[in-house]
Amino acid sequence: MPELPEVETSRAGIAPHIVGKSFREIIIRQARLRWPVPPLQTTLPGLELLSVARRGKYLLLATQPGCLILHLGMSGNLRITHPDHAPGKHDHIDFVFADDTVLRFNDQRKFGAVLWTEDEPQLHALLRDLGPEPLGADFDGAYLLSRAQKRSLAVKSLIMDSHIVVGVGNIYANEALFMAGIDPLRAAGSLSAAECGRLAAAIRQVLSAAIAQGGTTLRDFANADGKPGYFKQSLNVYGRAGLDCLNCAAPIELFKIGQRATYRCRVCQV
Structure with a gap:
């Protein structure tokens, strides 16, 4: 989507x-x-x-x-x-x-x-309970740490919750966690302040890069001129199950968290 x-x-x-x-x-x-x-x-x-x-x-x-x-x-x-x-x-x-x-x-x-x-x-009922914008000043490592503390759910589920932060969909959650070196299965409450800082920065970096390149071409998306986005060319982990990790050459694993396809490198993400 x-x-x-x-x-x-x-x-x-x-x-x-x-x-x-x-x-x-x-x-x-x-x-x-x-x-x-x-x-x-x-x-x-x-x-x-x-x-x-x-x-x-x-x-x-x-x-x-x-x-x-x-x-x-x-x-x-x-x-x-x-x-x-x-x-x-x-x-x-x-x-x-x-x-x-x-x-x-x-x-x-x-x-x-x-x-x-x-x-x-x-x-409006659809907007009033949304979390901060990931590219806005209200979203940073300190904020993410405050929402992660004492939470046992997977960190990937946390950052995909629109009440925590808006707009971090499945593709970009996978990419940001890989960039930050964090296992998507980690309990959110286990993250340190430094890890939350890394993850918040990775989310901002991944989304900014995707916007600059016109979005991600998957199935149906095209921009206002009918031209597809180009960020798919830069995906490091999403959709690469079984292929070598671009960092360490270990195989990328595929499993599900909350019925969503989840990708990780067991070596690079801890």
Whole structure:
């Protein structure tokens, strides 16, 4: 599914094309996504889009009276196109702007979401309990240590909990733990302050690199121009089960934590 770097890539890709423009028409071809799509045809036309922001894996498209909350689900994507370009089978919603720019929401599995709120979006039920942004000033080793202490769950599960820190999905959790030299099965409460510092820094480094390279190409993700991300070329451990560790040549192991594929080098990660 699209993770934080993919969502941030989408945000950066669509924002220059639509911010400052007014909605002209909303075309809803499929209103039954994860939750029912509200009647945006009567809400948005005539409103100016003021900004496109991201909170975790949610995109926030703000207008003066309210805010669209978008989630890409398991396989969703957003594309900039033109009304003359015929929609495909899974192109469920078109946001048409006054200059004929179209923001098209595609979601093959229909697990995504398009919602509307006229309240402060950060107080929405989907957002209000989220943890800090991993690239923000509130996330560091000291914070991670404070949330890890006395916890017996696996450290990989801890950093994938959106109430602890947002946006650290499975791919990047595996990569960050490898970079930090920490076994994903370690009890979170066993981490030292130094290890938490290493892990927080690794999370920031891995996510920053992925954003810089346009996200990770796995199955369905493509950016706003339809071009795939390139971070898959730089993965050190994810998807490399049975191959030699790039550091020590020991075989990369594959197992599951919480039903999620987990990769480690038994030598490099302790």
